Amino acid sequence: MTTIAELPPGFADKVLSAQSTFRSVMDAMARPGSVQRILPMAGTPETMMRGTAAIALTLFDHDTPLWLDARMAESPGVLKWLKFHSGAPVVQDSSIAAFALISDGAALPPFERFALGTNEYPDRSTTVIIQVESLDRGPGFELRGPGIDGAATLQASIKPVDLFERLRCNETLFPRGIDVVLVADDAVAAIPRTTRVLGKGG
Amino acid sequence: MNAPAYNFAYLDEQTKRMIRRAILKAIAIPGYQVPFASREMPMPYGWGTGGVQVTAAILGPQDVLKVIDQGSDDTTNAISIRKFFAKTAGVATTTSTEEATVIQTRHRIPEASLHANQVLVYQVPIPEPLRFLEPRETETRRMHALAEYGLMHVKLYEDIARFGHIATAYAYPVKVNARYVMDPSPTPKFDNPKMDNCPALQLFGAGREKRIYAIPPHTKVVSLDFEDHPFEPYRFNAPCALCGAENSYLDEIVTDDKGSRMFVCSDTDYCEGRQAAGHHGALSAAPYKDKAQGKAREKANG
Numbered sequence: 059m060t061t062i063a064e065l066p067p068g069f070a071d072k073v074l075s076a077q078s079t080f081r082s083v084m085d086a087m088a089r090p091g092s093v094q095r096i097l098p099m100a101g102t103p104e105t106m107m108r109g110t111a112a113i114a115l116t117l118f119d120h121d122t123p124l125w126l127d128a129r130m131a132e133s134p135g136v137l138k139w140l141k142f143h144s145g146a147p148v149v150q151d152s153s154i155a156a157f158a159l160i161s162d163g164a165a166l167p168p169f170e171r172f173a174l175g176t177n178e179y180p181d182r183s184t185t186v187i188i189q190v191e192s193l194d195r196g197p198g199f200e201l202r203g204p205g206i207d208g209a210a211t212l213q214a215s216i217k218p219v220d221l222f223e224r225l226r227c228n229e230t231l232f233p234r235g236i237d238v239v240l241v242a243d244d245a246v247a248a249i250p251r252t253t254r255v256l257g258k259g260g
Numbered sequence: 261m262n263a264p265a266y267n268f269a270y271l272d273e274q275t276k277r278m279i280r281r282a283i284l285k286a287i288a289i290p291g292y293q294v295p296f297a298s299r300e301m302p303m304p305y306g307w308g309t310g311g312v313q314v315t316a317a318i319l320g321p322q323d324v325l326k327v328i329d330q331g332s333d334d335t336t337n338a339i340s341i342r343k344f345f346a347k348t349a350g351v352a353t354t355t356s357t358e359e360a361t362v363i364q365t366r367h368r369i370p371e372a373s374l375h376a377n378q379v380l381v382y383q384v385p386i387p388e389p390l391r392f393l394e395p396r397e398t399e400t401r402r403m404h405a406l407a408e409y410g411l412m413h414v415k416l417y418e419d420i421a422r423f424g425h426i427a428t429a430y431a432y433p434v435k436v437n438a439r440y441v442m443d444p445s446p447t448p449k450f451d452n453p454k455m456d457n458c459p460a461l462q463l464f465g466a467g468r469e470k471r472i473y474a475i476p477p478h479t480k481v482v483s484l485d486f487e488d489h490p491f492e493p494y495r496f497n498a499p500c501a502l503c504g505a506e507n508s509y510l511d512e513i514v515t516d517d518k519g520s521r522m523f524v525c526s527d528t529d530y531c532e533g534r535q536a537a538g539h540h541g542a543l544s545a546a547p548y549k550d551k552a553q554g555k556a557r558e559k560a561n562g
Contacts, residue, residue: 073267073273077269077319080276087287087288088477117280117281119277121278122281177406178402179295180292181282181286181289185284185285204437204475204478205477205478206478207459233289233292233405233440237288
């Protein structure tokens with residue numbers, strides 16, 4: 059039997075930790091490809107990285123339907139932790155989710171399965187949070203778009219390997235689209251729907 | 261009785277989460293107005309309730325806050341909002357554009373160029389640029405969805421037909437990232453070019469109209485115009501009477517009932533900085549001399 063005491067804790071200081079985490083995510087979203095650090099730490103249930111846990115505590119609540127990939131959904135620790143700390147309803151239908159948590163990028167469903175928003179309300183789209191191996195090593199991706207002065211290079215070791223090819227759907231969908239947040243441990247980077255990938259370096 | 265215990269930066273955490281989610285979507289869709297559940301604030305609508313909510317959602321204890329109202333740090337609105345956050349969040353405040361990390365503004369963009377570690381928060385009265393052309397929200401929403409902005413060009417054309425030039429002097433519509441037409445809030449059109457490719461993040465909050473929108477850093481912002489009537493920023497043709505600046509936005513100040521007037525920088529921090537650096541204008545002679553004489557006296561006494 060599990061008791062509350064066995065749950066990993068949330069933020070030690072809810073207010074200031076959420077603020078600091080939000081500013082990291084906001085800076086990441088405003089400057090696509092830049093890697094921000096998430097400083098405040100909470101306890102993490104298994105399969106969830108420190109950064110993901112902090113983002114969950116910062117942005118999720120009863121207003122945000124949540125979709126979890128199979129590995130997270132099958133983890134009772136994650137479900138209990140999210141339910142206790144955020145109260146966000148976990149939904150089976152990914153097309154109504156405000157946020158999706160992906161711990162196993164290789165099993166990322168096609169983006170069409172998520173909410174893409176409508177032309178009238180493009181903001182009603184899923185923000186997909188993908189846990190990746192690394193945001194400072196790996197192949198370089200050259201990014202352009204709003205928030206980037208010229209071009210930015212994101213070095214990342216990401217699954218799925220064709221993530222940026224898949225994100226090309228954002229070019230034709232705009233203003234509808236998918237916004238992606240990449241998390242590697244305490245590092246976070248964002249690829250909003252306006253970001254375009256030009257080339258792939260070494 | 262203990263003093264009333266507000267949460268940090270006044271708003272409760274659930275409200276901040278809701279606003280923060282709206283801000284993230286606003287950044288992801290530059291120029292699109294994200295609806296949000298605007299709260300009642302302890303100040304009337306029109307006093308910056310939207311900007312205050314955005315500021316409250318992003319502000320942290322390490323931030324340095326500057327608030328301007330028409331460029332001035334010293335007006336009632338600016339002072340009361342600055343005090344509001346000094347009291348509820350305990351943040352450091354400043355009047356210096358350079359030192360600030362968060363700048364809340366009512367209808368001006370500072371003259372000093374902004375840098376990457378700053379966030380500019382605009383107070384917006386009417387976020388919908390098409391509202392005076394089409395009163396129905398359902399219709400303006402569809403026009404944005406289809407990028408159907410012909411009506412706005414017709415409005416600007418009617419200006420030309422009637423006055424010979426585009427007479428819109430403030431709240432001059434811009435197109436953000438070649439997609440959404442956006443109201444830059446009632447800033448003078450003099451400030452429009454500063455929005456383009458700005459290194460700082462720009463956030464817009466409209467409290468009564470319940471909308472948040474954003475321009476990410478280094479985003480293309482183009483003022484709408486015509487090939488034969490290109491956009492031109494407007495400025496009174498005079499130097500600042502206090503600091504002599506030739507390139508700043510000027511306020512016209514009536515000085516008596518006989519038609520006398522003076523032109524001074526609307527951005528008080530910029531103007532004071534220039535005066536401190538030794539620049540002076542036609543009407544700053546007296547205080548300038550006083551200061552110079554005072555210094556001379558100090559030297560003589562010392």
